[in-house]
Amino acid sequence: MEDKSTKNKINGAIISSRLAFVEKRWGSSAKQKLINQLPTKEKKLLDSPVFENSWFEFATLETLDKTILDDLAKGDPTILHELGRFSAEFNFWRLPDSVIQQKPEELFKNTSRINVIFQNFGEVEIETLPDKGNIKQVALIYRYQMDVSENYCASALGYFEKLLEQLGFSVTDVKETACQSKGDSVHRYEVSWIAQQLAEKVITKEESYKSFKGTKELTFPNTISGSFTGNSTTSKTTKPEISYNTIKVAQALDREESKFNWRIPILISLIFLSSLIWVVQWLFFSKVEVSTSTEKIQNYNCVGNLAVTIKVDKPYILINSKEELTGLVTSFEDKGKKYFLKVKTLPSNTLVELSLGEFLTNDNKAVEAELIPDVISLIAEVKGQKQNCVCKNAGGN
Numbered sequence: 071m072e073d074k075s076t077k078n079k080i081n082g083a084i085i086s087s088r089l090a091f092v093e094k095r096w097g098s099s100a101k102q103k104l105i106n107q108l109p110t111k112e113k114k115l116l117d118s119p120v121f122e123n124s125w126f127e128f129a130t131l132e133t134l135d136k137t138i139l140d141d142l143a144k145g146d147p148t149i150l151h152e153l154g155r156f157s158a159e160f161n162f163w164r165l166p167d168s169v170i171q172q173k174p175e176e177l178f179k180n181t182s183r184i185n186v187i188f189q190n191f192g193e194v195e196i197e198t199l200p201d202k203g204n205i206k207q208v209a210l211i212y213r214y215q216m217d218v219s220e221n222y223c224a225s226a227l228g229y230f231e232k233l234l235e236q237l238g239f240s241v242t243d244v245k246e247t248a249c250q251s252k253g254d255s256v257h258r259y260e261v262s263w264i265a266q267q268l269a270e271k272v273i274t275k276e277e278s279y280k281s282f283k284g285t286k287e288l289t290f291p292n293t294i295s296g297s298f299t300g301n302s303t304t305s306k307t308t309k310p311e312i313s314y315n316t317i318k319v320a321q322a323l324d325r326e327e328s329k330f331n332w333r334i335p336i337l338i339s340l341i342f343l344s345s346l347i348w349v350v351q352w353l354f355f356s357k358v359e360v361s362t363s364t365e366k367i368q369n370y371n372c373v374g375n376l377a378v379t380i381k382v383d384k385p386y387i388l389i390n391s392k393e394e395l396t397g398l399v400t401s402f403e404d405k406g407k408k409y410f411l412k413v414k415t416l417p418s419n420t421l422v423e424l425s426l427g428e429f430l431t432n433d434n435k436a437v438e439a440e441l442i443p444d445v446i447s448l449i450a451e452v453k454g455q456k457q458n459c460v461c462k463n464a465g466g467n
Protein backbone atom coordinates (compact mmCIF):
# COMPACT_ATOMS: atom_id res chain seq x y z
CA MET A 71 0.00 0.00 0.00
CA GLU A 72 1.25 3.45 -0.91
CA ASP A 73 1.84 6.22 1.50
CA LYS A 74 -0.77 8.90 1.77
CA SER A 75 -0.27 10.61 -1.51
CA THR A 76 -1.00 14.23 -2.21
CA LYS A 77 -3.30 13.01 -4.96
CA ASN A 78 -5.92 11.78 -2.51
CA LYS A 79 -8.34 14.61 -1.96
CA ILE A 80 -11.46 15.16 0.02
CA ASN A 81 -14.03 17.82 -0.78
CA GLY A 82 -14.32 20.92 1.39
CA ALA A 83 -17.98 20.03 1.98
CA ILE A 84 -16.85 17.24 4.30
CA ILE A 85 -14.41 19.51 6.14
CA SER A 86 -17.18 22.07 6.46
CA SER A 87 -19.55 19.48 7.92
CA ARG A 88 -16.95 18.63 10.58
CA LEU A 89 -16.62 22.32 11.53
CA ALA A 90 -20.38 22.70 11.76
CA PHE A 91 -20.77 19.54 13.83
CA VAL A 92 -18.08 20.51 16.29
CA GLU A 93 -19.48 23.99 16.69
CA LYS A 94 -22.95 22.64 17.30
CA ARG A 95 -21.71 20.11 19.85
CA TRP A 96 -18.92 21.92 21.66
CA GLY A 97 -19.15 25.57 20.66
CA SER A 98 -17.07 27.98 18.67
CA SER A 99 -13.79 27.50 20.55
CA ALA A 100 -13.83 23.82 19.60
CA LYS A 101 -14.47 24.81 16.01
CA GLN A 102 -11.52 27.18 16.19
CA LYS A 103 -9.36 24.28 17.35
CA LEU A 104 -10.15 22.48 14.07
CA ILE A 105 -9.72 25.61 11.98
CA ASN A 106 -6.22 26.00 13.43
CA GLN A 107 -5.33 22.64 11.90
CA LEU A 108 -6.33 23.59 8.38
CA PRO A 109 -3.64 24.44 5.82
CA THR A 110 -3.07 28.22 5.64
CA LYS A 111 -4.22 28.53 2.05
CA GLU A 112 -7.59 26.91 2.73
CA LYS A 113 -8.01 28.71 6.05
CA LYS A 114 -8.07 31.98 4.12
CA LEU A 115 -11.02 30.71 2.10
CA LEU A 116 -13.14 29.90 5.16
CA ASP A 117 -15.58 32.74 4.62
CA SER A 118 -15.90 32.13 0.93
CA PRO A 119 -18.31 29.74 -0.77
CA VAL A 120 -15.20 28.50 -2.59
CA PHE A 121 -14.16 26.72 0.63
CA GLU A 122 -16.68 23.95 0.16
CA ASN A 123 -15.74 23.58 -3.47
CA SER A 124 -12.04 23.27 -2.70
CA TRP A 125 -10.27 19.97 -2.42
CA PHE A 126 -8.24 19.14 0.67
CA GLU A 127 -5.58 16.56 1.34
CA PHE A 128 -7.26 13.45 2.74
CA ALA A 129 -4.74 13.61 5.58
CA THR A 130 -6.27 16.92 6.71
CA LEU A 131 -9.62 15.22 7.30
CA GLU A 132 -7.92 12.39 9.15
CA THR A 133 -6.21 14.93 11.42
CA LEU A 134 -9.48 16.72 12.17
CA ASP A 135 -11.27 13.45 12.90
CA LYS A 136 -8.51 12.35 15.23
CA THR A 137 -8.77 15.64 17.15
CA ILE A 138 -12.53 15.24 17.39
CA LEU A 139 -12.22 11.66 18.63
CA ASP A 140 -9.27 11.94 21.02
CA ASP A 141 -9.59 15.46 22.26
CA LEU A 142 -13.17 16.74 22.02
CA ALA A 143 -15.04 13.42 22.44
CA LYS A 144 -12.50 12.07 24.95
CA GLY A 145 -12.03 8.88 22.96
CA ASP A 146 -15.71 7.93 22.62
CA PRO A 147 -15.72 6.00 19.28
CA THR A 148 -19.47 6.50 18.71
CA ILE A 149 -18.66 10.10 17.76
CA LEU A 150 -17.32 8.90 14.39
CA HIS A 151 -20.66 7.37 13.48
CA GLU A 152 -22.31 10.62 14.47
CA LEU A 153 -19.90 12.61 12.29
CA GLY A 154 -20.95 10.54 9.30
CA ARG A 155 -24.64 10.94 10.09
CA PHE A 156 -24.24 14.67 10.39
CA SER A 157 -22.36 14.87 7.11
CA ALA A 158 -25.24 13.07 5.35
CA GLU A 159 -27.62 15.69 6.69
CA PHE A 160 -25.33 18.63 6.05
CA ASN A 161 -24.52 17.64 2.47
CA PHE A 162 -27.82 16.07 1.41
CA TRP A 163 -28.59 18.96 -0.96
CA ARG A 164 -25.46 18.20 -2.98
CA LEU A 165 -26.70 14.82 -4.19
CA PRO A 166 -28.08 14.63 -7.74
CA ASP A 167 -31.89 14.28 -7.88
CA SER A 168 -31.49 11.28 -10.13
CA VAL A 169 -29.67 9.50 -7.28
CA ILE A 170 -31.93 10.34 -4.34
CA GLN A 171 -35.13 9.60 -6.21
CA GLN A 172 -34.15 5.94 -6.41
CA LYS A 173 -34.91 3.09 -4.05
CA PRO A 174 -31.98 2.31 -1.77
CA GLU A 175 -30.98 -0.81 -3.71
CA GLU A 176 -30.71 1.31 -6.88
CA LEU A 177 -29.14 4.21 -5.04
CA PHE A 178 -26.33 2.00 -3.79
CA LYS A 179 -25.54 1.03 -7.37
CA ASN A 180 -24.79 4.73 -7.81
CA THR A 181 -22.50 4.93 -4.79
CA SER A 182 -19.63 5.94 -7.03
CA ARG A 183 -21.62 9.01 -8.10
CA ILE A 184 -22.00 9.94 -4.44
CA ASN A 185 -18.34 9.24 -3.66
CA VAL A 186 -17.08 11.34 -6.49
CA ILE A 187 -18.74 14.43 -5.03
CA PHE A 188 -16.82 14.04 -1.80
CA GLN A 189 -13.57 12.21 -2.57
CA ASN A 190 -11.35 11.67 -5.59
CA PHE A 191 -9.99 8.26 -4.68
CA GLY A 192 -11.08 4.67 -4.23
CA GLU A 193 -13.15 2.18 -6.17
CA VAL A 194 -16.41 0.77 -4.96
CA GLU A 195 -18.21 -2.38 -5.95
CA ILE A 196 -21.75 -3.24 -4.87
CA GLU A 197 -22.82 -6.75 -3.95
CA THR A 198 -26.54 -7.37 -3.49
CA LEU A 199 -27.07 -9.83 -0.63
CA PRO A 200 -30.16 -12.08 -0.44
CA ASP A 201 -33.27 -10.52 1.17
CA LYS A 202 -34.05 -11.65 4.71
CA GLY A 203 -37.85 -11.52 4.78
CA ASN A 204 -38.62 -7.86 4.24
CA ILE A 205 -35.07 -6.80 5.00
CA LYS A 206 -32.90 -5.82 2.05
CA GLN A 207 -29.13 -5.89 2.24
CA VAL A 208 -26.14 -4.79 0.22
CA ALA A 209 -22.40 -4.91 0.71
CA LEU A 210 -20.30 -1.94 -0.43
CA ILE A 211 -16.77 -3.08 -1.14
CA TYR A 212 -14.19 -0.31 -1.20
CA ARG A 213 -10.63 -0.64 -2.44
CA TYR A 214 -8.26 2.19 -1.57
CA GLN A 215 -4.68 2.53 -2.81
CA MET A 216 -3.75 4.23 0.43
CA ASP A 217 -4.23 3.98 4.16
CA VAL A 218 -7.73 4.92 5.21
CA SER A 219 -8.22 4.74 8.95
CA GLU A 220 -10.99 2.91 10.77
CA ASN A 221 -12.20 6.36 11.76
CA TYR A 222 -13.11 7.18 8.18
CA CYS A 223 -14.89 3.84 7.81
CA ALA A 224 -16.88 4.41 11.00
CA SER A 225 -18.04 7.79 9.73
CA ALA A 226 -18.91 6.28 6.33
CA LEU A 227 -21.25 3.79 8.05
CA GLY A 228 -23.00 6.67 9.80
CA TYR A 229 -23.25 8.51 6.49
CA PHE A 230 -25.07 5.68 4.70
CA GLU A 231 -27.36 5.04 7.67
CA LYS A 232 -28.50 8.66 7.83
CA LEU A 233 -28.75 8.95 4.06
CA LEU A 234 -31.33 6.13 3.95
CA GLU A 235 -33.20 7.56 6.92
CA GLN A 236 -33.49 10.88 5.14
CA LEU A 237 -35.07 9.06 2.22
CA GLY A 238 -37.67 7.56 4.59
CA PHE A 239 -36.11 4.11 5.09
CA SER A 240 -35.32 2.41 8.37
CA VAL A 241 -31.84 0.95 8.63
CA THR A 242 -31.74 -2.22 10.72
CA ASP A 243 -28.00 -2.82 10.63
CA VAL A 244 -24.87 -1.18 9.31
CA LYS A 245 -21.44 -2.65 9.94
CA GLU A 246 -17.94 -3.05 8.55
CA THR A 247 -17.13 -6.74 8.15
CA ALA A 248 -13.64 -6.31 6.65
CA CYS A 249 -11.24 -3.37 6.82
CA GLN A 250 -8.00 -2.72 4.95
CA SER A 251 -6.67 -0.87 7.97
CA LYS A 252 -7.02 -4.15 9.94
CA GLY A 253 -5.14 -6.09 7.27
CA ASP A 254 -8.07 -7.23 5.09
CA SER A 255 -7.82 -6.83 1.33
CA VAL A 256 -10.86 -4.52 1.13
CA HIS A 257 -13.18 -2.42 3.26
CA ARG A 258 -16.57 -4.13 3.27
CA TYR A 259 -19.60 -2.24 4.59
CA GLU A 260 -22.88 -4.14 4.96
CA VAL A 261 -26.13 -2.19 5.15
CA SER A 262 -29.57 -3.71 5.90
CA TRP A 263 -32.88 -1.87 5.81
CA ILE A 264 -36.62 -2.53 5.82
CA ALA A 265 -37.74 -2.82 2.20
CA GLN A 266 -40.86 -0.67 2.57
CA GLN A 267 -40.42 3.06 2.69
CA LEU A 268 -41.70 4.02 6.13
CA ALA A 269 -42.15 7.71 5.55
CA GLU A 270 -41.93 10.30 2.87
CA LYS A 271 -38.51 11.88 2.46
CA VAL A 272 -37.71 13.37 5.84
CA ILE A 273 -35.87 16.27 4.32
CA THR A 274 -35.91 17.87 0.89
CA LYS A 275 -32.83 19.18 -0.84
CA GLU A 276 -34.19 22.67 -0.50
CA GLU A 277 -34.62 22.29 3.24
CA SER A 278 -31.15 20.80 3.53
CA TYR A 279 -29.67 23.68 1.58
CA LYS A 280 -31.52 26.33 3.55
CA SER A 281 -30.81 24.83 6.93
CA PHE A 282 -27.08 24.73 6.47
CA LYS A 283 -26.36 27.32 3.80
CA GLY A 284 -29.15 29.80 3.46
CA THR A 285 -29.23 30.80 7.08
CA LYS A 286 -25.47 30.68 7.40
CA GLU A 287 -25.08 34.34 8.17
CA LEU A 288 -28.30 35.04 9.99
CA THR A 289 -27.42 37.47 12.70
CA PHE A 290 -30.12 37.34 15.33
CA PRO A 291 -28.40 39.12 18.20
CA ASN A 292 -29.82 36.85 20.92
CA THR A 293 -28.46 33.64 19.39
CA ILE A 294 -25.09 35.02 18.38
CA SER A 295 -24.19 36.74 21.62
CA GLY A 296 -21.78 34.81 23.76
CA SER A 297 -20.83 32.36 21.07
CA PHE A 298 -18.36 34.61 19.36
CA THR A 299 -14.86 33.99 20.59
CA GLY A 300 -12.70 33.95 17.51
CA ASN A 301 -11.28 36.64 15.30
CA SER A 302 -13.02 38.17 12.33
CA THR A 303 -12.29 35.08 10.23
CA THR A 304 -14.49 32.92 12.41
CA SER A 305 -17.26 35.33 13.12
CA LYS A 306 -18.75 35.20 9.67
CA THR A 307 -18.88 31.43 9.53
CA THR A 308 -20.33 31.06 13.00
CA LYS A 309 -23.49 29.13 12.29
CA PRO A 310 -25.95 30.14 14.94
CA GLU A 311 -28.26 27.54 16.45
CA ILE A 312 -31.11 29.21 14.65
CA SER A 313 -30.06 27.52 11.44
CA TYR A 314 -30.90 24.14 12.92
CA ASN A 315 -34.04 25.42 14.54
CA THR A 316 -35.35 26.51 11.20
CA ILE A 317 -35.39 23.01 9.79
CA LYS A 318 -36.81 21.49 12.96
CA VAL A 319 -39.62 23.95 12.88
CA ALA A 320 -40.45 22.96 9.33
CA GLN A 321 -40.51 19.28 10.23
CA ALA A 322 -42.61 19.77 13.33
CA LEU A 323 -45.07 21.63 11.22
CA ASP A 324 -45.41 18.72 8.81
CA ARG A 325 -46.20 16.27 11.55
CA GLU A 326 -48.71 18.45 13.35
CA GLU A 327 -50.61 19.57 10.31
CA SER A 328 -53.78 17.71 11.22
CA LYS A 329 -54.24 19.13 14.71
CA PHE A 330 -54.15 22.87 14.49
CA ASN A 331 -52.72 24.74 17.42
CA TRP A 332 -51.72 28.27 18.24
CA ARG A 333 -48.04 27.73 17.53
CA ILE A 334 -48.59 27.24 13.81
CA PRO A 335 -49.05 30.93 12.85
CA ILE A 336 -45.92 31.80 14.81
CA LEU A 337 -43.97 29.01 13.17
CA ILE A 338 -45.17 30.08 9.74
CA SER A 339 -44.07 33.66 10.39
CA LEU A 340 -40.67 32.40 11.57
CA ILE A 341 -40.23 30.26 8.48
CA PHE A 342 -41.35 33.12 6.28
CA LEU A 343 -38.94 35.50 7.98
CA SER A 344 -35.97 33.14 7.68
CA SER A 345 -36.82 32.32 4.07
CA LEU A 346 -37.02 36.02 3.29
CA ILE A 347 -33.63 36.70 4.85
CA TRP A 348 -32.26 33.67 3.06
CA VAL A 349 -33.55 34.86 -0.29
CA VAL A 350 -32.09 38.33 0.23
CA GLN A 351 -28.70 36.89 1.16
CA TRP A 352 -28.90 34.46 -1.69
CA LEU A 353 -29.51 37.27 -4.16
CA PHE A 354 -26.87 39.63 -2.89
CA PHE A 355 -24.07 37.73 -1.29
CA SER A 356 -23.39 34.38 -2.80
CA LYS A 357 -23.11 34.23 -6.52
CA VAL A 358 -21.07 31.03 -6.34
CA GLU A 359 -23.65 29.37 -4.15
CA VAL A 360 -26.33 30.34 -6.61
CA SER A 361 -24.51 28.44 -9.28
CA THR A 362 -24.28 25.35 -7.08
CA SER A 363 -28.01 25.29 -6.49
CA THR A 364 -28.97 25.40 -10.14
CA GLU A 365 -28.42 22.15 -11.89
CA LYS A 366 -28.32 22.97 -15.55
CA ILE A 367 -26.73 20.55 -17.92
CA GLN A 368 -24.22 22.35 -20.16
CA ASN A 369 -24.00 21.38 -23.83
CA TYR A 370 -20.82 21.55 -25.88
CA ASN A 371 -20.22 21.93 -29.61
CA CYS A 372 -17.27 19.85 -30.76
CA VAL A 373 -15.03 20.47 -33.76
CA GLY A 374 -12.41 17.90 -34.83
CA ASN A 375 -12.12 14.30 -35.93
CA LEU A 376 -13.38 12.52 -32.84
CA ALA A 377 -17.07 11.57 -33.02
CA VAL A 378 -18.00 12.52 -29.47
CA THR A 379 -20.77 14.33 -27.67
CA ILE A 380 -19.99 16.15 -24.44
CA LYS A 381 -22.15 17.58 -21.70
CA VAL A 382 -21.29 18.86 -18.25
CA ASP A 383 -23.61 17.96 -15.38
CA LYS A 384 -21.60 19.27 -12.44
CA PRO A 385 -19.46 17.71 -11.11
CA TYR A 386 -19.24 15.41 -14.11
CA ILE A 387 -18.21 15.64 -17.73
CA LEU A 388 -20.42 13.21 -19.62
CA ILE A 389 -18.78 11.79 -22.74
CA ASN A 390 -20.24 9.54 -25.38
CA SER A 391 -18.08 8.42 -28.30
CA LYS A 392 -19.21 6.56 -31.40
CA GLU A 393 -15.90 4.74 -31.57
CA GLU A 394 -13.77 3.12 -28.91
CA LEU A 395 -11.10 5.56 -27.72
CA THR A 396 -7.78 4.48 -26.25
CA GLY A 397 -5.40 6.61 -24.24
CA LEU A 398 -7.96 9.38 -23.96
CA VAL A 399 -6.63 12.61 -22.45
CA THR A 400 -9.29 15.17 -21.57
CA SER A 401 -8.16 18.65 -20.60
CA PHE A 402 -9.37 22.18 -20.03
CA GLU A 403 -8.04 25.45 -18.73
CA ASP A 404 -9.20 27.54 -15.82
CA LYS A 405 -7.62 30.77 -14.61
CA GLY A 406 -4.52 30.11 -16.67
CA LYS A 407 -4.02 26.57 -15.33
CA LYS A 408 -4.41 23.48 -17.44
CA TYR A 409 -6.13 20.43 -15.92
CA PHE A 410 -5.86 16.89 -17.30
CA LEU A 411 -7.51 13.53 -16.83
CA LYS A 412 -6.19 10.40 -18.50
CA VAL A 413 -8.48 7.47 -19.18
CA LYS A 414 -7.10 4.23 -20.58
CA THR A 415 -10.04 3.17 -22.71
CA LEU A 416 -13.41 4.66 -23.39
CA PRO A 417 -15.85 2.11 -24.81
CA SER A 418 -17.94 3.03 -27.84
CA ASN A 419 -21.55 4.21 -27.52
CA THR A 420 -21.46 4.28 -23.72
CA LEU A 421 -22.10 7.34 -21.62
CA VAL A 422 -19.07 7.78 -19.38
CA GLU A 423 -18.87 10.22 -16.47
CA LEU A 424 -15.54 11.88 -15.73
CA SER A 425 -15.50 13.63 -12.39
CA LEU A 426 -14.24 17.21 -12.49
CA GLY A 427 -12.71 16.54 -9.09
CA GLU A 428 -10.33 14.01 -10.63
CA PHE A 429 -8.74 16.48 -13.02
CA LEU A 430 -5.25 17.51 -11.92
CA THR A 431 -2.62 20.00 -13.01
CA ASN A 432 0.91 18.86 -13.81
CA ASP A 433 1.83 19.58 -10.21
CA ASN A 434 -1.11 17.53 -8.89
CA LYS A 435 -3.44 20.38 -8.00
CA ALA A 436 -7.11 19.45 -8.22
CA VAL A 437 -9.74 21.60 -9.82
CA GLU A 438 -12.84 22.97 -8.12
CA ALA A 439 -15.46 20.40 -9.02
CA GLU A 440 -18.11 23.10 -9.30
CA LEU A 441 -16.37 24.75 -12.22
CA ILE A 442 -17.87 24.63 -15.71
CA PRO A 443 -15.08 24.52 -18.30
CA ASP A 444 -15.41 26.86 -21.24
CA VAL A 445 -13.48 24.72 -23.68
CA ILE A 446 -12.73 21.00 -23.32
CA SER A 447 -10.06 19.34 -25.46
CA LEU A 448 -9.83 15.64 -26.18
CA ILE A 449 -6.97 13.62 -27.63
CA ALA A 450 -7.26 9.87 -28.16
CA GLU A 451 -6.38 7.04 -30.46
CA VAL A 452 -9.03 5.56 -32.72
CA LYS A 453 -7.95 2.31 -34.40
CA GLY A 454 -4.31 3.25 -33.83
CA GLN A 455 -4.66 6.79 -35.23
CA LYS A 456 -4.21 9.80 -32.99
CA GLN A 457 -7.24 12.08 -33.26
CA ASN A 458 -8.44 15.12 -31.41
CA CYS A 459 -11.28 17.56 -30.98
CA VAL A 460 -12.10 20.76 -29.19
CA CYS A 461 -15.52 21.32 -27.62
CA LYS A 462 -16.91 24.70 -26.68
CA ASN A 463 -19.58 25.40 -24.11
CA ALA A 464 -22.86 26.23 -25.86
CA GLY A 465 -24.81 27.00 -22.70
CA GLY A 466 -27.18 25.14 -20.41
CA ASN A 467 -30.61 23.72 -21.11
Ligand SMILES: [Zn+2]
Pocket residue numbers: 218219220223246248249250251257258
Ligand atom coordinates in the same frame (compact mmCIF):
# COMPACT_ATOMS: atom_id res chain seq x y z
ZN1 LIG B 1 -12.23 0.13 6.76
